[in-house]
Amino acid sequence: MTLNKAKILSIVKDFFAKKGLRPLLVEELVIPKDLKPLIDAAFQDGKNIIVIHVIADFFYSYVEARNTLEKTLMKIAPITAFVEKVYIAVPELYASESILNARILRESGIGVLKVYEEGEVEELIPAVSKGGFQPLNMQAINEFLERIKSEIGKLYSQQTSILENINNLTAKIKDLERRIVLLEEKVASLSRTTVQPILKETPPQSIDLESSRDLLEDASLPSFMRNNPWINELRKRGRERP
């Protein structure tokens, strides 16, 4: 077989040059880096970009050729999202229906160029533009990315502010909890030790009923003391025989 990769490329370049397409360096293309090695030649037709992947391997069987072609199509399919047209260039020997998977080609939009040893090229299956990525829209994309960055920046500063507020609130809640505990302790302590203000310092009266009445009716005394008949009973102790 005399159609090696260099020969095929040369024939394809002549083919597109005759059509008036301008050749491009692969490095000029605005596509992801990992896709660039899959492109053997690129051309510009007005605003459209056309890329070529050359298949020049030698296959021992049709099955092997078909499988390899299918795998290749799967690999290069993502390129259709970034350029207008994608072609594979295959030697005439493999440009048969039994090797080319028509369904995959149709669905992917990848075209097929059949290259003859004599130096001719036939557009066996035309490439179909997927209308995907427009390299010339990179500016818009960049602007879009800038807008997103700016929005993320704003969200980040808002999040920082919210976190600060949460920290402040947590500190305030802890402070309030501590103060509540202190107040509870004070209330408990007061309830035990400062019932005295309610106790009027009345002059002593020996087992006088007035004093007993004070104790019986004093609303600020603990509930178990108020209206307790034992107050009168116990105040008589020591004054009478049981």
Add this chain to the structure above:
Amino acid sequence: MDIEAYKRKYAFGEDYGTSYYKFGPIAEKPDIMENRGIILEEKSVIYRIYGIEEDVVVGPEVRHFLGSRDEMIRNLIYPMKDGVVKKDNENAWKIIYAITKRGLEKYRLRDSKFDGFYVAAAISSLALVRERHMYERLFEIHKRIDEETGLVKAVTIVPQPLAVAIAEKRISCVVVESGHGNTQICPISRYPIQEAILAINRGGAEADAITAEILKDLGYGDVAREEKVVREIKEHFGLIPRDLEKSIEVAKRDWERFRGKPFKKYLLEIDLGKNAWMRFLIGEIIFNPSHEIFESYYKKGMPRPAPSEFKGDVIEGTISLADAIIKSIREVSLEIQGLMLEEGGIILSGGNFSWKVPPRTEDVAVDAATKVKEELLKHNIPAKVELVQDPQYSVWKGCIVYAVAVPDDYEWNWNRMEGWYKWR
């Protein structure tokens, strides 16, 4: 300041319960501390590092000194047994001294007029009947604390049932006070009727014991050794049956309804499941420990309540509560029996009567007052039976009223066992 006004301001109540010491100056509720302590015979370096100078540790710090379960059982001292501290139990008296001092010091006042509390201390009515050394020792302890701190101006001692009657505002009644270690039945008509005071040597401890046996049967032998946890499990599961046989029958048949929520504490989880009927054993033993169902437990080693003495007769520790109440009331003159039973009524006091009736168990579970009322009715004795409104603190409340009301110039009278004991 007038001395009576002073006394009203600086009254201090103390309730020496077998499990808890309730204490504090005049207020709605007292402070509370576990009536237990540890005596450090050999102070380790660690104790010195922590600044422990005293050889007796009481209060919340006790738990810092409890390591293993074995250590706890070996070192921890509950000074009171059945509400009583024996005369020659010096370690127990050391703990009573430390607890009393700790309680009083907690309420030390900076008031320039303060010259010591008027302390009313409540102890078991058994002390009144047969353990009078407790009066002497408690007076001595308060005098010593006053000499060391100036915190006690005078002290008096009140039988716990009398304090309950005072807190409940009943001049004539029968108080049944059931604590951890014992149950006192004390008819009161202005004074405790000493001749009719009947004490039986059982209380919450018996319910704890049957709970521990149940735990052993269910495979929780290790838990059964920890008194405090056993008590919590008792309080969680215990139910009083209206009629034991019937309650057990229903609970065995419909166990899902009676199993209750599992008891959970740290890593421990206990679910009675189909053994939920055992919950009724915990409640029944307080009212009728002579029921034949308990015989197998006594034979397995559960201590049988010790007998006591009443007017020269031996009273079996397993006497039913209703029978014990009837025996006591028989000693009261007929004239005031009716007054006590129908007007003043029977007042059930103490933590051992604080039993709940969970929802959906009301058909066979009852509260303590209903149980006693129905048991007395079986003997054709209609009586008003009520639980104290505040079972845990009623004794302390009675102490406060007593301290405020008894005149300052009424000095302690060993014949009448009342008045203020003074030394200043």
